[in-house]
Each structure stands twice: as C-alpha cells, then as structure tokens.
Amino acid sequence: MEIGMLPISASKRGKLLAAGYTTLNAISRTSTTILAREIEVSESEASEILKFATKTSALDRSSGSNTNIIDGGQTAWDMLNEERYSSLVTTSCVDLDNILGGGISCKEVTEIGGVPGIGKTQIGIQLAVNVQIPLDYGGLGGKAIYIDTEGSFMVERVLQIAEACIEDMSEYSHHFHKDNQAYVVKMHPNSILENIFYFRVCSYTEQIALVNYLDKFITEHKDVKIIIIDSVTFHFRQDFDDMALRTRLLGEMSLKFMKLARNFSLAVVMLNQVTTKHIEGSFQLTLALGDSWSHSCTNRIILYWNGDERHAYIDKSPSLKSASAPYSVTSRGIRNCNSTSNSKRIKMV
Structure with a gap:
C-alpha cells in the first residue's frame, strides 16, 4: 500500500484510507484545506502529510522503478483493509442497504436494471x-455527476427528495443530540441541487466523449463521490448496425468507468433497461446488452415486481450474497416498505 510509505501514525493512515486516499498521487493532487477537512486533522498536520506524500511520490518517480509503469503490487492484506474502510452511499431504504452491506460501495461499478416504472431513475x-449527507451524519459529504441519456431527470423531483433528506437529518439530530438543544442542519435544498453536475447526452458519440472527459472533470472537482448514468444502454440500442463497433465502444466505456471508480475512490452506478430473450422456447425479460455486458460491472442488481411490491435482487457480486429485499418509491424518495421490514430471498422468474 503506497500510504504505508508515509512516516505518519497508523490512525492517520486509517483516516486517509477512510477518505479514499490510497495512493501518494491522490494525496499530492489535493490541497491542504481539503485534506484537513476530509481526514479531520488540523491544517498544519495536513500540510505535513501533503509534504511527505509529494516528496515520497517524487522520489518514486525519479527511481524509475516499474511501479511507475504498472499500478498494483498490493498485498491481499492491504486490499482487505481498504475494503474495511470502503465508503458507502445509503439508498435510504434500510432493507436494501442491509443486503448491499450498508449501501452502494465506492471504488466499484454497480449496475441497476429493471422494467419501466420500477424506480431506476x-x-x-x-x-x-x-452522497451529499455530511460526515457528521455518516455520509460522504460529496458531490454527484448525473448523466442523463433518456431525458428522465426531473429537477423538481430532486428538490423534493433533497427537502426530505434534510428533514430526516434534522429529525436524527434532534433525537440524538445529547444537550437537547435545537441543532440546525447546515444544509439547504438549493445547495444540494448545486452539488449535482448534470450532463444531458443525445447520442452515443456524445456519451463516449463525455466519459472520456470525466477524468479531467473529476480531477478539477475532487469532491465528486458518485457517477450515475441513466441509462447506460439507451443510445447503444438505437439504429446500431455495426455490432462489432458497438461491442468495442461498450467495452472501452465500461473499462473507463472501472478506472474512474478505482482511481478516484467513487461509486459508479449504471442504470440499465430490459429486453426480451428467447430461453427454452419462451421469451423472458433480461437486462439489455446481453450476458457479456454483465462483466462490465462489479455488482448487478435487478429490480422487479413481486405482486404489488417492488423488490431488488442481487444477481451478481463478488462479495455480497444473492438476496432480495423490498423497497418503496414514496413522495420522500426511496424508503422501506410499510408491510415488511425483513429482507427475504425470492426466486427470480
């Protein structure tokens, strides 16, 4: 682990990992003020860490070692410790968070697919x-990039969910504030809207260009902690005659998303549509782009109807068990179902 090279205490190394700083390059790219805020140390301590990181990184580059060419060489123990400090984005549904291990994980690409009207958007x-919930409330205090390919993004709905989120935080602080004094949440719905960078793309060429631009954009906006693309497949299902070209472009795009997730310690969420597939003499619903596309993500979640209830099913994950949980789409956003609070496993049809 690169930060193991820094002559700092174990607790500070843990704080760096928890904030998503796993490489010397990532530390050296930030500022003293931002580093101090994100790992909760004084600016003088942050300045010292930044100085060590910059100096060590420069020595590494001058040595001409192969680590400058090949990024890796971590031990399995280092990787396990990183996973323990992995940041999560809550879905606001306790049952759904439970089967996800606490929420949507950073450094991973998660695909969420389902039929129209199931609640993907x-x-x-x-x-x-x-993702903007402050650190004091167990959140990441980050910003979001929202890529809209279908025109389904509704800013009025964002405002509604933002207002509900702030109300939830106020209720939480009132319940847990020990001195029983009024505790004001220092957030405003307008500021939540300001921290969502919205991109509308109208063709697959625009989509590819934007994905290639994200590396530069996120470098300039270091607080971005999640990328959402709604939906990832829309433009690739429209009048695409050259299937070999489509496969290559999709492969390059998925690889780019994986690198962004890893390099910037953020979550990538790809929303996907469904299509029909002929299986054993009958047509069944499946996520668009086929089985090969499933390798483009770390986790795959399928949303489906079970009677009148919406359910989410973990179809693929290297670390999560296959399980299903109910969720509701309410005026306040995603929430638990009123009828049940227990996660359950249901066989997919």
Whole structure:
C-alpha cells in the first residue's frame, strides 16, 4: 500500500484510507484545506502529510522503478483493509442497504436494471442526493455527476427528495443530540441541487466523449463521490448496425468507468433497461446488452415486481450474497416498505 510509505501514525493512515486516499498521487493532487477537512486533522498536520506524500511520490518517480509503469503490487492484506474502510452511499431504504452491506460501495461499478416504472431513475436521484449527507451524519459529504441519456431527470423531483433528506437529518439530530438543544442542519435544498453536475447526452458519440472527459472533470472537482448514468444502454440500442463497433465502444466505456471508480475512490452506478430473450422456447425479460455486458460491472442488481411490491435482487457480486429485499418509491424518495421490514430471498422468474 503506497500510504504505508508515509512516516505518519497508523490512525492517520486509517483516516486517509477512510477518505479514499490510497495512493501518494491522490494525496499530492489535493490541497491542504481539503485534506484537513476530509481526514479531520488540523491544517498544519495536513500540510505535513501533503509534504511527505509529494516528496515520497517524487522520489518514486525519479527511481524509475516499474511501479511507475504498472499500478498494483498490493498485498491481499492491504486490499482487505481498504475494503474495511470502503465508503458507502445509503439508498435510504434500510432493507436494501442491509443486503448491499450498508449501501452502494465506492471504488466499484454497480449496475441497476429493471422494467419501466420500477424506480431506476428514482434510485439514481436518491443516490445523487444521499452522497451529499455530511460526515457528521455518516455520509460522504460529496458531490454527484448525473448523466442523463433518456431525458428522465426531473429537477423538481430532486428538490423534493433533497427537502426530505434534510428533514430526516434534522429529525436524527434532534433525537440524538445529547444537550437537547435545537441543532440546525447546515444544509439547504438549493445547495444540494448545486452539488449535482448534470450532463444531458443525445447520442452515443456524445456519451463516449463525455466519459472520456470525466477524468479531467473529476480531477478539477475532487469532491465528486458518485457517477450515475441513466441509462447506460439507451443510445447503444438505437439504429446500431455495426455490432462489432458497438461491442468495442461498450467495452472501452465500461473499462473507463472501472478506472474512474478505482482511481478516484467513487461509486459508479449504471442504470440499465430490459429486453426480451428467447430461453427454452419462451421469451423472458433480461437486462439489455446481453450476458457479456454483465462483466462490465462489479455488482448487478435487478429490480422487479413481486405482486404489488417492488423488490431488488442481487444477481451478481463478488462479495455480497444473492438476496432480495423490498423497497418503496414514496413522495420522500426511496424508503422501506410499510408491510415488511425483513429482507427475504425470492426466486427470480
């Protein structure tokens, strides 16, 4: 682990990991003020860490070692410790968070797919709001990038969910504030809207260009902690005759998303549509772009109807068990179902 090279205490190394700083380059790119805020130390301590990181990184580059060419060489123990400090974005549904291990994980690409009207866009908006929950409330205090390919993003709905989020935080602080004094949440719905960077793309060429631009954009906006694309497949299902070209472009895009998630310690959430597939003499619903596309993500979540209830099913994950949980789409956003609070496993049809 690169930060193991820094002559600092173990507690400060832990804070760096918890804030998503896993490389010397990532530390050296930030400012003293931002580093101090994100790892909760004084500016003088942050300045000292930044100085060590910059100096060590420069020595590493001058040595001409192969680590400058090949990024890796971590031990499995280092990787396990990083996972323990991995940041999560809550969905605002306790049952859904439970089967996800606490929420949507940073450094990973998560695909969420389902039929129209199941709540994919609602979940996307909820995550764009929830990623901004301050550290004091167990959030990340980050910003969001929302890529809209279908024109389904509704700013009025974002405002509604943002207002509900602030109300929830106020209720939480009132309940847990020990001195029983009124505790004002220092957030405003307008500021939540200001921290969502919205991009509308109208063709697959625009989508590819934007994805290639994100590296530079996120470098300039270091607080971005989640990228949501709604939906990732829309433009690639429209009048695409050259299937070999489509496969190559999709492969390059998915690889880019994985690198962004890893390099910037953020979550990537790809919303996907459904299509029909002929299986054993009958047509069944499946996520668009086929089985090969499933390798483009770390986790795959399928949303479906079970009677009158919406359910989310973990279809693929290297670290999470296959499980299903109910959720509701309410006027306040994504919430638990009123009828049940227990996660349950339901066989997919």
